[in-house]
Amino acid sequence: MKVVKFGGSSLANGEQFKKVIQIITAKPERQAVITSAPGKRFAEDTKVTDLLISYAEKFLRYEDTAAIQQTLYERYHEIATSFDVPEAELFWLKKGLQKLQETTYPNADYLMAAFKAHGEYFNARLLALILNHLGIKARFIDPKEIGFLVSSDPNNATVLPETYENLARLDYGTEKLIFPGFFGITREGEIATFSRGGSDITGAIVARGLSAELYENFTDVDAIYAANPKIVKDPYAITNMTYREMRELSYAGFSVFHDEAIVPAIEGRVKINVKNTNHPERPGTMIIPYQEFTPQTRVTGITNAKHFSALYLHKFLLNKEAGLTLKILEILYKYGISYEHMPSGIDDLTIIFDKSQLSEQKKEAVALDIRAALRPDELRWIDDYSLIMIVGEGMRNQVGIMRDIICAISDHNINLHMxxxxxxxxxxxxxxxxxxxxxxVKYIYEAFFE
Known part of the structure; x- marks a missing residue:
C-alpha cells in the first residue's frame, strides 16, 4: 500500500488531472490518494481556497454570493469537461456550494474553516467521480463517515488518536480511496482545518493509519534542494535525507513541507518520497529514519526565514539571579506568547519569537512587564531579525564545520547576532x-557545495 498526495498545482486543471490519473494508475499499490484544492492555473490566477475565503467573507458581510459561487463551480466544471463528464453528474457541486451558506455554524471561525475545507472536499469527490467515469474503481472517503477526528480548534486542528484506529479498520480491496486533505471532523461534528501544509498533514496521517510502506508527496519540483533556487542558482538536489533534517529545514523556511506536516509519518516510520507530478519518472527525494541513513555530504541543506523578532535584555549578573527565566516565561504565558529560542550569556539574554504572534500592543505590554519584574539595564525589541539553519547528519563529530560557516560569512562582512x-x-x-x-545562505552554500 502506498499513499499518494497531490498539491494544488498538480490538480489545477484538466491537463494536470490527467497527469495525476496516470500516476495513480501506473502502480496498483497506489491505493490511497489525498487531494488538495485546485491551485493556480497561471501566474495571475486565484487559488480555489482563496476564492472560498472570498465567498465566506462576502457571506459574512451579507453581500450577494451568486457570482463567486458561479466562479467556483466553473473551476470544477472545467476539469470535469476535460473528461466528458456530463454536467448533470455535477448536481452535488452546485448544491454543496449553496449549502455552505445555508448551514448553521458555532461561530465565524468554524464557518471560515468549513468554507475553506470544501476546496479539498469538492476536489476529492470530483476525482473519484472522474476515475469511476473512466472505469477505474474509486471511492470518495468522507472524513465524517470514517471518523477522521480532530481537536476542536477550527483553523489549527490536531489529529485525535482514534483517527488512526478508524483508518486501520477501512476495507478497500483493490479500489482507489480518495481522501480530501486539509481538514477533519471535531467530536461535535464540525469541520476543523489543519494549519499551513494541511493536505500534507492529512497525507501523513493516512499513511500512518493505513500502515503504508511509502508516502509519495507529489508537487511541482523535481526534488528537495540544498538551498532555495531563488537564492542559489542550480542548487544540489538532495537524494536522501532524514526525518529530523527535514523537520529542522522546514521550520526555518523550506517550503516543500511545513515542519509539523510529516510528524504522523515519522511516528508511523513511513518513508516519504517527494516527487514531481510533471516528471514522475524522476527519483525525487527520499526522507527516511536516521538509522537507515548514511551521509554523503557534511551539510544537507541551508535555509533562512525572515518572520522573526527578538527581545534583547542586558543586566549585570544576570546569570546569578534565581528565577529570572521563570519570571519571563510567566509574563509570556500571561499574554499567550510562545518563544522559539532563548540563547543567553552571563549578562545578556535574547528571546526569539515568531512575528505572527506579536502585535505592537503585545510587544509594549511584554516589555513593560519585564522592566517592572526584572529591572534590566537595557531592553529593546529587534524587528529586523532572520534565522539561518545549516542542517546535516554529516555534521556530527566533524571538526571545522563552525569555522567554515563563520569564514564564509565574515569574508563578506556579514554580522551575526546569534x-x-x-x-x-x-x-x-x-x-x-x-x-x-x-x-x-549563498556564501555558506558555496563553502560546502562548491
Whole structure:
C-alpha cells in the first residue's frame, strides 16, 4: 500500500488531472490518494481556497454570493469537461456550494474553516467521480463517515488518536480511496482545518493509519534542494535525507513541507518520497529514519526565514539571579506568547519569537512587564531579525564545520547576532539582519557545495 498526495498545482486543471490519473494508475499499490484544492492555473490566477475565503467573507458581510459561487463551480466544471463528464453528474457541486451558506455554524471561525475545507472536499469527490467515469474503481472517503477526528480548534486542528484506529479498520480491496486533505471532523461534528501544509498533514496521517510502506508527496519540483533556487542558482538536489533534517529545514523556511506536516509519518516510520507530478519518472527525494541513513555530504541543506523578532535584555549578573527565566516565561504565558529560542550569556539574554504572534500592543505590554519584574539595564525589541539553519547528519563529530560557516560569512562582512548549535548536533542556527540573510545562505552554500 502506498499513499499518494497531490498539491494544488498538480490538480489545477484538466491537463494536470490527467497527469495525476496516470500516476495513480501506473502502480496498483497506489491505493490511497489525498487531494488538495485546485491551485493556480497561471501566474495571475486565484487559488480555489482563496476564492472560498472570498465567498465566506462576502457571506459574512451579507453581500450577494451568486457570482463567486458561479466562479467556483466553473473551476470544477472545467476539469470535469476535460473528461466528458456530463454536467448533470455535477448536481452535488452546485448544491454543496449553496449549502455552505445555508448551514448553521458555532461561530465565524468554524464557518471560515468549513468554507475553506470544501476546496479539498469538492476536489476529492470530483476525482473519484472522474476515475469511476473512466472505469477505474474509486471511492470518495468522507472524513465524517470514517471518523477522521480532530481537536476542536477550527483553523489549527490536531489529529485525535482514534483517527488512526478508524483508518486501520477501512476495507478497500483493490479500489482507489480518495481522501480530501486539509481538514477533519471535531467530536461535535464540525469541520476543523489543519494549519499551513494541511493536505500534507492529512497525507501523513493516512499513511500512518493505513500502515503504508511509502508516502509519495507529489508537487511541482523535481526534488528537495540544498538551498532555495531563488537564492542559489542550480542548487544540489538532495537524494536522501532524514526525518529530523527535514523537520529542522522546514521550520526555518523550506517550503516543500511545513515542519509539523510529516510528524504522523515519522511516528508511523513511513518513508516519504517527494516527487514531481510533471516528471514522475524522476527519483525525487527520499526522507527516511536516521538509522537507515548514511551521509554523503557534511551539510544537507541551508535555509533562512525572515518572520522573526527578538527581545534583547542586558543586566549585570544576570546569570546569578534565581528565577529570572521563570519570571519571563510567566509574563509570556500571561499574554499567550510562545518563544522559539532563548540563547543567553552571563549578562545578556535574547528571546526569539515568531512575528505572527506579536502585535505592537503585545510587544509594549511584554516589555513593560519585564522592566517592572526584572529591572534590566537595557531592553529593546529587534524587528529586523532572520534565522539561518545549516542542517546535516554529516555534521556530527566533524571538526571545522563552525569555522567554515563563520569564514564564509565574515569574508563578506556579514554580522551575526546569534550562534546556536542544536542539542541534536545536526543543526547550527544563526541570527542576522534580514537584509543579510539571503547573501549568508549563498556564501555558506558555496563553502560546502562548491
Amino acid at each position: 550562534i546556536n548549535q542544536g542539542a541534536s548536533e545536526i543543526s547550527i542556527m544563526l541570527g542576522t539582519k534580514s537584509a543579510d540573510a539571503d547573501r549568508a
